[in-house]
Structures are given as C-alpha cells and as structure tokens.
Amino acid sequence: MLNRGRNIEKGRVITRRMFILAAAKILLFAGISSRLYNLQISDREKYEILSDKNRIRxxxxxxxxxxxxxxxxxxxxxxxxxxxxxxxxxxxxxxxxxxxxxxxxxxxxxxxxxxxxxxxxxxxxxxxxxxxxxxxxxxxxxxxxxxxxxxxxxxxxxxxxxxxxxxxxxxxxxxxxxxxxxxxxxxxxxxxxxxxxxxxxxxxxxxxxxxxxxxxxxxxxxxxxxxxxxxxxxxxxxxxxxxxxLTIDIEIQKYAQELLKEKAGSICAMDIYTGEVVAMASSPTYDPNKFTHGINQKDWKEIKNNPLKPLINKSIAGLYSPGSTFKPLVALAALEYGILDPNKTIRCKGHKHPYELYGVKYHCWKKEGHGYMKLRNAIKQSCDIYFYEMARLLGVDRLSIIAKRYGLGTNVLGDLYNDEKKGLVPDTKWKKRALEQSWYLGETVINGIGQGYIQTTPLQLCLMTAQIANGGYKIKPHIIKDDSINYKDVLNKIKLDQSNFPLHERNYLDDINVEYYQRMYHKKSNINFVLDAMFGSTNEQYGTSYKSRYDDPKYQFAGKTGTSQVRRITDLDRELDLDTDQIEYKKRDHALYVAFAPYKDPRYAISVIIEHGGSGSKTAAPLASKLIKRIIDRHKLREQFNNGNTSLA
Amino acid sequence: MLRERIQASNYSLLDKLRSIDYLLILLIIAIGSISIFAIYSTEGGKFSFYTKNHIIRLSSFFILFLLLSFVRVSTWYKNAYLFYFVGLLLLITVLFFGISASGAKRWINLYFLNLQPSELMKIAVIICFARYYHRIQSSDIQSYKFLIQPIILLIIPCYLVIQQPDLGTSILIAGSGIAIIWLAGLNIKYFVYSGLLLLVSLPFAISILKPYQKSRILTFFNPDRDPLGAGYQIIQSKIAIGSGGFFGKGYLKGTQSYLEFLPEKHTDFIFTLFSEEFGFLGSIILLLLYILLIYRIINVGLVSRSFFAKLYCFGFATAIFLYVFVNIAMVLGMLPIVGAPLPIMSYGGSSLLSIMLGLSIVMSCKIYNQEQISAY
The missing domain is CATH 3.90.1310.10 (Penicillin-binding protein 2a (Domain 2))
Structure with missing residues (x-):
C-alpha cells in the first residue's frame, strides 16, 4: 500500500510538472506569435521595401x-x-x-x-x-x-x-x-x-x-x-x-567658311531686324567629329599648336581694334550731340603736316593727304584727320555712351557661349578704375579712328552695323531660332515706336537703357546721314570700297572699310611705306569691313575680319561683296521658309 | 481483478481501432500535406526531386507509423535501452564511417537513405529516460546515485553529436533529456544551480566553440555585422517573413525564396518560405496545428496509466515543442542559427523518420493506455 501511495504521489508530480512545462510552452509560443506580428504587420512596409530592393534591379x-x-x-x-x-x-x-x-x-x-x-x-x-x-x-x-x-x-x-x-x-x-x-x-x-x-x-x-x-x-x-x-x-x-x-543658313555658313579658307579671321552676317545670325564663320577650323570618341594625341597637338589658333572662335572670342569701321559710329555720336556741322571743312595735308595735339603728331593713313574734307567725304574716304578733330571735340565719354548703345562692350549672344568676349569701350571712369590713371586727350583722338584701348569682336561690329542700318533700332541678336521674333512683327514694333514718337520724353543723349525694338537715336536725320555716307564709301568714286561695289540695286550695298594696326606705326615705317606682302605676317594690319545690304531696303548686316590681311579695302571688302551676293540670292527662300512655306526647303 | 485481466489482456482489434487517436492522425496528415505544398513551392512550382522524395518518404513513413502504432507499449518499454544503445552505436559508426557534407560528418549511407543517427537519438533519449524513471521510486529520484546515471547517458550522445559538429541537434537532445528529468520530479534547486553554472561557464564555453559557431552567435546579436556572409541568412529570412504581411504574397509567389535569396529553404528555412507566401494568418494557423499536435500528445499521456507512457508522452510533446520553437525562433532571428529542422515540414528523411517513430510510440501508448507495466 505504501508502494501504491508513492506511485500516486509520483503520478501527481509528473502531471504537475507537465502543466508547468505546458505553461512555459504557451508563453514561448506567444513570444513567437508576437514576433511574427512585429515582422509581418508592424514592420511590414520596411521589409516589403527591402524585398523589392532585393529582387528588382x-x-x-x-x-x-x-x-x-x-x-x-x-x-x-x-x-x-x-x-x-x-x-x-x-x-x-x-x-x-x-x-x-x-x-x-x-x-x-x-x-x-x-x-x-x-x-x-x-x-x-x-x-x-x-x-x-x-x-x-x-x-x-x-x-x-x-x-x-x-x-x-x-x-x-x-x-x-x-x-x-x-x-x-x-x-x-x-x-x-x-x-x-x-x-x-x-x-x-x-x-x-x-x-x-x-x-x-x-x-x-x-x-x-x-x-x-x-x-x-x-x-x-x-x-x-x-x-x-x-x-x-x-x-x-x-x-x-x-x-x-539654329538661325544659321548652312549654305551661307559653308560659303563664308570657304571664303576664309587659308586665312585667319571671321565673317558674321545678321538679319538687321530679327537679329538672326545667318552665318558666323571663324577660321581656321577643325573637325568636331574627332572629339566624339576622344581625340588622338597627334590631331590634338596639330590643332593646339596651329599658330592661327583654330580653337578660338574669332567671331565672338577674337578681340580687334575696330579701326575705321568705327568711324560711322563716331560720326553719328558727333552729330547726335551736335558737336559739329557736317559741312565743317577740315584740311588733310598728308604726312608732312600731321594733326598735332600737345606736341604729339597724329597722321592720316593717306600719305599725300585728302585735302579739304567735309564729314560725308571724310567717312567715304576714311580721312583720319577729320576724325581726330571730331573725336577731340566730342570727348571719349560721350562717344562711349553711343558706342555701348549700339552694341559694343557687351556680350552679343548672352551666356550662350562661355568664351564670348565683352570687348572694351573705354571712357575716363573705366581708365581711372582699371588702370588708376587719368585719361589723356591723345587717347580720345586715336579712339576716334577705332584704335587705342577700344576692343571689339566681329559679331559686335556686325550688330553695330545692323542697328545703324535698320534705322537706329535696338534688336535682339540670337542664333537659336526664336519663333516669337519674325520680320513682320519686328517691323510693326518699330513702326509703333515711330508713331509713338512724342511719347519718348527721354533724352537720347543721356546714358539711358533702350528696350528691344525701340529707337536709339536722338535725331533720325543723323542716322540717315551716316547711312548715306556709307553708301558713298562703297558706291562712289574715291570711296574706300568702290572696287567691291555692285551696280545692280538688288545687290547694292553700303559699307565701311577698316584697317586695324597691331602695333605702333613708327616714322621709319611711314618712310618705308611697304606693301602688305613685304611685311612679316605677324606685323601686318588686320583687315576689316562692315556693310549692310541691299542699300535701298536693307535686310542684312555683315562684318568681315581678316587677321593680318593688310588693308580692309583690298582684302576684306571683296569677301564681303561675294558673301552679300550669296545672302541676297538666298533671301527669298529664307523669307518664304520663315513665313511657313516649308516645302521649299 | 480487473487489472489482472487488462494486464493479461488480449485487446480485440475493435478495441484497438476504437482507441486510436484519430485527431492526432488528422493533424499529422494536415501538417504533412502542408509540407508537401511548401516543398513543391521551394522548387519554384515544379514537381521534381525534392517534392517527389518528400511525398515518397512522407507516405512510407506514415504507413510505418500506422503499423508501429500497434506494437505494444510494453514492447517499447522492454526494448528502450536497446534502442538507446543502437542509437549510440550508430553515432559511433558515424564517427568512423560517416559521410560528410558541407563540413559536417553526420550521416551513414544506407543506400536508400542517408541516415542521420543524431535524429534517431532524439527519440532514443526520451524513451530510454522514460523507462529509467519509470522504475525509480519517487523517494530515490533526488539521490545522486540515481541522478548520475541519466546525466552520463545524456552527456555521451550529446558529446558525440557536438563532435560531428552539430550544435543544434545536440542541444535538442539535451533539452528533451532534461525535460524528462524535470518531469520525473527532480528537485527544482538542481535546475537552478545548473542553470547558474551554465551561465558562469558560458564565456568559457564560447571560447571553445568553432570559429563558424562563434560567428553565428555574434551574427545573431548583430546580423548586419556581415550582411553578405554569416548574417545573410537571418537578414534574408526576416525580409522574406516581414514582406509576407498579413495574407502573404500568395502561393508560389514568394519572391524571396523563388529568386533564391533564401538559403536552405527546403530544410531549416521552410517556415520562412511558408510564412512569406501565406503571411501572418498562415503562420499562426500552422503554429496552432503544432500546438494542437502537442496538446493531443499530452492528452495521451494524461489518459495513460503507466509512468513510462506518461513520461514518454510528456517528454516527446516537450521535444516536439522544442523543435518547433527553436526552428521558428531561429528563422525569426530570435535565436542564433543552429541546424534544427521543423518537424514534419522540413525536407529530410532522418528527421521525418524519427518524428514518425516517436509519434507511433505515442499512438501505441494511446491504444494500450490501460496497460500496466511492472517496474522491474
């Protein structure tokens, strides 16, 4: 019986302990369940993202x-x-x-x-x-x-x-x-x-x-x-x-590039109303296809070491003294400020009797002198003496107001090209600030013929010419097609500006900011005078670019030559009076030409610069003449195309 | 007189059939069916090697289970020690003739099956201890004389299994053994003392662990320590389970396992795959099936007369619980990664065999629950 009692006791122990164990089991299973709940319900999103990250690449x-x-x-x-x-x-x-x-x-x-x-x-x-x-x-x-x-x-x-x-x-x-x-x-x-x-x-x-x-x-x-x-x-x-x-016409661009072959320089052409850049050639040039897959060392060295610097976009990053191409603008400034009567006569007496200021002599480019000159003739024949005197009377600060207004000294294409140069239109304040020196009158005098501190890019000269040629209205130059700008609208805006004439109660002789398609001139007659003088320069005898003229009014253009010195001309040089090809290449003058065409109803402005090309009339003007013909030949096509008749393309 | 009759009894077949626990069989079939679907899914929805093998094993072992259920419980009792020693012998055989796979030597090649004796040992220890404590008077249980024997019986197989090396199985063997010692009524203080002793010796124990085992434990505490190495399994498993959500991604749509981010998905990580595809709901249902299974086994113990049957059933129920708990806790990142299959669900012949064997003994306890076993 004792045995039996013990057995009952043993059975009870086992059962009791089993229940304790069972309680522990339930507890642990509850633990697992709550962990499952955590993973699958509370943190589900986190693990879903991780799972997607895992499986999706x-x-x-x-x-x-x-x-x-x-x-x-x-x-x-x-x-x-x-x-x-x-x-x-x-x-x-x-x-x-x-x-x-x-x-x-x-x-x-x-x-x-x-x-x-x-x-x-x-x-x-x-x-x-x-x-x-x-x-x-x-x-x-x-x-x-x-x-x-x-x-x-x-x-x-x-x-x-x-x-x-x-x-x-x-x-x-x-x-x-x-x-x-x-x-x-x-x-x-x-x-x-x-x-x-x-x-x-x-x-x-x-x-x-x-x-x-x-x-x-x-x-x-x-x-x-x-x-x-x-x-x-x-x-x-x-x-x-x-x-x-782009606004570029590839046919004209190609032709401009061809005209510049074997030369260093630039040709720019622009619609004088819409501001569309039709061609912007720079020479020498190089093949961009070579860069696509990484250019090889040899080709790169060849481009880099070329003395004519093909890597520089000369139209916007080449800086040149504008030389005589600046003269129409100087004349315009002088007329606007009423400095002188265009009928004022000044005598150019040649190298023997140069212009003198405070004991410094300033020579005309023409050895034998131009004789008695009025303003129109001075522009036409590009007499330096007349412009020395005119600049002296005008003063550099007034000249710089007009020069800047017509597009010099600022980027033409905005921030489209990170290498575009602003150039320099000097005034007395600029010199004080940049060079910490006072302005000398002599510097004003040579500024009057586009020499000295003044620096411009070919595209700026083109824009300057365009804005004179369109009658003195500010335009928006661009090279990426802007559908909001078309010839008819621009013409309407300009006409509107003209009819609003009395509303402009602004003094155009002050340094003011002019909006697009608004006039920049003080007196219309002054613009017309300059345009007429430029016509004479190209189309009348003794004009500097007379040889490059067209008699056909369809192509007839007006322009202004320029020859920009790259170094100081000494008395010895004057004595020698060498021809261009007798001078060392690097020392030769840059040849420049600006023009607008057709004269009767102008639509295009053009600028040509040939580095070390000698004189503007011999080197630059003939190129401009050829290109103008091509541009005008293609004008009708361009006009039709831009007016929506795309089938002609 | 009644007892005499039953002891000498010849149960009629009808009696036997009547006392079968049909719910238990149903549970086994349920979990077994789920496991077939799960393994089919691990193969990306193709009926091939693993699925075929699993079905063959499951059905043959199920038949074996049914047959062995009719073996008298006293027969199991009589052969308990034999069972244990055969298991031990097999473990020693593994030591010398075992075949290796992935750095561990755990299997004996039996041609139709690579037998893993350590799996059988899980059951052998339970049945051996149940017999041992069956005959010991409750007054004697606390004495050292009777305590030292089971401890030795436990240490030998555990040591052999650790040598394979297989820490997981060894812990599970020890766990089931200790559970029976606890059930037999050993004073609670022994458990407290040895628990404290284990804690104190833990740093020393860790120092003798193999480098990969150490790294597993370190990884357990911080899986991000080596996300593509040792921590990979835990992280990927957690991602799979977590992304399953409440309803799961749907059957055969578990991207984690289908795209092979899950390691060992048909064995130790089968729960991960199941949980990814069937979500929280499916996981809880599976867990409930296991709880029911354990409850049924305990129930058999409760209705059994003999201590042997009681101890065995309670012990085996605890063992099943341990397997399930260790496996799931492991894939949920609550325990370090140790090789521990999920009973019935995991692909693996030896594990399945030992579970079915264990269940058949439970069933025989049920059928012969009135049988008294004399303690000699």
Missing part, C-alpha cells in the same frame, strides 16, 4: 541626344549608331584578367590599356567603365561571342554624335565628349547621366545641354540572388533630347 538606357538643325531644318548634328563595350566594375573579380581577355579580343594597345587603368582609378567600385565607345562591328560580335568568359562585360548598342558639316560649324555647334567630373556636377547632366553618355563640351552642344540631353530610360528586371535577370517587369522608355533649331 534597374538598368538605365541612354537617351538619344537631340538633333541640331539650321534655319531650313537641315541637320547639323545627328546621331549615329555605335557599338560600345562597358565593364560593370563590381561584377569583376579580377580586373587584370578581364582586361587581358578584352585586349586579346579587340586588340587594345599598351597606351589604351594604361588609359583604362587610369580611368578605372578615378571611378567608384560600383561604377561602369567604358572600355570602348566605338567598336567596329567585327569587334562587337567577337565580344558577344565570348561574353560568357568576360566577367562584368556589357556590350551596349548606343548612339554617338555625328556632324555632317564637320569643320564648317564647329565654332557654333561645338562638340561632345566624355563627361568630366566637373560636367557631372551640372544638374542637367547629373539628373540624366548614364555611363558612356557623351555631353556637350563647347558651343550649342554645351550651353543647350538641358534641351539636348534627353531623359534616360529605365529597365527594371527581377533578379535572383546572384544578380541574374529573371524577367523584365518595367520599361520606362528613354526620351530623346529636344531639337535645337
């Missing part, structure tokens, strides 16, 4: 760059299909081995391999290395064939820039190249960049990046743990960049 697809077209929709910059090889760095275990295999497949030389290693060092470990952005079809198919042996290799079908008019447009359109770290800091590039994408380096390509670059596409793939694509779940298509429409 994104690949960016490069966008096509927007094309660039001329006024007639002719393509100036297009996209070609190219084959590229990219390496995804974080998928590569042994970079050396991979590079060795690639080297054997597509035949890289030692120099290229060195460059790749250098490039790789600059990249982050998860970046993409572009091994080659322009493989031949043969190389590309070889890579594809051996792809399974190449870790991280990614053959890419991409597009690259092509410039059909290569050399003729490089200074306007610019070129593309690999993005530098600095480029990648720009928001428009940073937001749209895909490895291997080319970005604008210069010109329109650079400044219109936002328009041209487009948006990359995204391909989302479901991947497994080892990164292998399982299926595509999403594809946001890439968007090609916008088209950029």
């Amino acid at each position: 994104e690949w960016k697809t490069p966008p096509q760059r927007g094309i660039i077209v001329d006024n007639f929709n002719k393509v100036l910059a297009s996209n070609d299909r190219v084959f590229q090889l990219h390496l995804i760095l974080d998928e590569i275990n042994d970079f050396d081995v991979t590079i060795f295999k690639i080297k054997n497949l597509i035949g890289l030389d030692q120099f290229q391999i060195k460059k790749l290693y250098k490039k790789k060092e600059r990249l982050k470990p998860w970046d993409t290395l572009v091994v080659s952005d322009n493989l031949t079809w043969e190389q590309f198919s070889k890579i594809n064939l051996y792809l399974h042996e190449l870790e991280g290799a990614k053959p890419v079908l991409s597009t690259s820039r092509f410039y059909p008019y290569a050399n003729d447009l490089v200074h306007i359109v610019g070129y593309v190249g690999d993005a530098s770290p600095k480029d990648l800091e720009k928001p428009e590039i940073k937001e749209n960049f895909v490895p291997g994408l080319k970005v604008g380096k210069y010109g329109i390509e650079n400044s219109q990046e936002k328009m041209l670059i487009g948006n990359y596409g995204i391909k989302r793939y479901e991947v497994n743990a080892s990164g292998k694509r399982i299926s595509q779940i999403d594809y946001i298509k890439e968007r090609q960049g916008n088209k950029v429409n």
